[in-house]
Amino acid sequence: MAESMKNTLTKRKIRWGEWIAETGIKVVAGASILLIVLIFIFVFREAAGIFSGKTVKSENVRPIGSTDENSKPEEYSLPDDTDTATNKNGTKAESNSPDVYNPEIEEIKKPAETPVSEAVAASQNRSIWENLMSKVWQPVGEDPKFGLLPLFIGTAKATFVAILIGAPLGILAAVYSAFFAKRWLREIIKPTIEILAGFPSVVVGFFCLMIVASLMQSLFGLEYRLNALVGGFGLAVAVIPIIFTITDDALTSVPKTYREASLALGATEWETAFKVMLPAALPGVVAAVLLGIGRAFGETMIALMATGNAAIFSGSFTEPVRTLAATIGAEMGEVIWGSLHYNILFFVGVLLFIISFCINLVTELFVKKRLARKFQGV
């Protein structure tokens, strides 16, 4: 009797309800990690057609944006041998044209017996890497050109302008709000920044398209209404709240004793702010700018509406540009499901994902850790 009682008291009972709850929550929490992996796998999977040259099941060939539900699979089925119709680029051709006509595919999928134009022959001889590294982005046409360089240049230009405007404004405004502003002013600045952050990007894009573009054109006498400067300004509007908020967090997380010590040694407020507090919060400021860059180059709607969307290989900031993200946004709707163009748009997505992932990795592992170490050692 006493023995069994001792047993029940000392033996640790497994509570199954508890175990299920804890495991369940842990599994759900793992969703965030899983999602990152899934995003990579599935965006990459759709892009993989470029490299493997694998054919796509013909019933999947359908424009993504198509609203018609009556696109029946049998319309797309291939009546005869499929081998001859499969071209080098990994696009399965169809002999009977569906209701969606795409000149690019139309040209490629002609059966072998019809004479192919030289341009097409050239496009088939060229390797996909040569195509990707060329200087022309012209995805639709007889000889589709998928040169990513103009897109990279465009993205870099727009992001550069955005950071050039956004970083000084965001950081200086945060310094002002953290150290110099009176309390009531700070009560105005912070909610206003939140308003700015709350603008949906499509609305910012609309504003740039309507107002900023005309204003800049009349101010500077620009040749093109929509260009890298207008787009960059729009992206800066999206970037400022991020840079402001993170810089502000970093500045306020610097221990108060730093400021007090500096002031006690006779430094003025501005010397304390710029020579003590800002250097101490530097990793946070770097993180702010990095995340700002990440936001700017991945932003789609503003870039789509305000940059002019012309893939030009040039260094001029007053010419229209086309960014990587905007290219996906603009062309994904019309592309044929499973075509080379489709694969390449996903490949651009993979690039965007990898770059943003790296930026995040750097801020997480390098910048934030340094900030933490700095102040924990105090």
Place this chain on the structure above:
Amino acid sequence: MISIISNRKSRPFVIRKKILGAAIVSITFLAAAMVITIALVMLGHFLIKGIPNISWEFLSQAPRNNNTEGGIFPAIYGTTFLVLTMALLGVPVGTATAVYLTEYAKQNSLFARSVRFGVNTLAGVPSIVFGLFGVGFFVHFIGSGIDGVLGNTSSVWGQPALIWAAATLAVLTLPVVIVSVEEALRAVPRELREASLALGATKWQTVWRIVLPNSMTGILTGSILAVGRGAGEVAPIIFVGAVYSLPELPSKITDQFMHLGYHLFVLATQSPDVEAAMPKQYATTIVLLMLTFILNFTATFIRSRIRNKK
């Protein structure tokens, strides 16, 4: 001695320093003023141009005659339907993750750190990539998979639809939910948890009966913020189910839908007659802004009350 030195050396120095200081402070002030100006000019511009174009007819009717007449009711309806479905999908997952991070995770365990890293990474992924993910994973993989299992001959699930757009947005807004729910959970006093555990409640009972009810407002804030963010996102849903015009309102989750932001985008960039559609563009903007701002302000208000209580 000291006074001599300072007299000889530092008076011009002090003056120069004062001028420099004033200049630097005014530069930072100018930066702050410019940021505020940008925000207020945008807001003011849309209010002035948009408010006169809002009418009951605009809010309650479908667009007619190439969007130069009628209203945007289908877009309002579609957006609402979309964000509510999104919240239904995303909030439970986000809440569970936040509960894990605050209640269960050991501070420096590898898994907890990985989850945190995952959440931060998710927050930094460009929104257009979520759109591609929605096409590749939800529509193409899950949707077509369901069709295959159910044996549908034509695509019912395996095509762009409201449910997939909502799922995509739920993934996108997951970090928003997690961060604000976490904050709310941390605001629950430790004593409450300790009292509950001391009375013999198990960990799960404490979480379910004490911690979660006490952070209900925080979960609400997180949901509202996520809905506000989701309502304004256009890029992820362009190819996952949003369409420009619809004959009738979506009734099932496999239907496609109209969306305020996408509607504005198409009106602004692809309208056959931009001038004629202008009033409708501004009115649509105001509706979208009102929707997101009201949601954001409600959330900020609730959150500031939680913070003050803490």
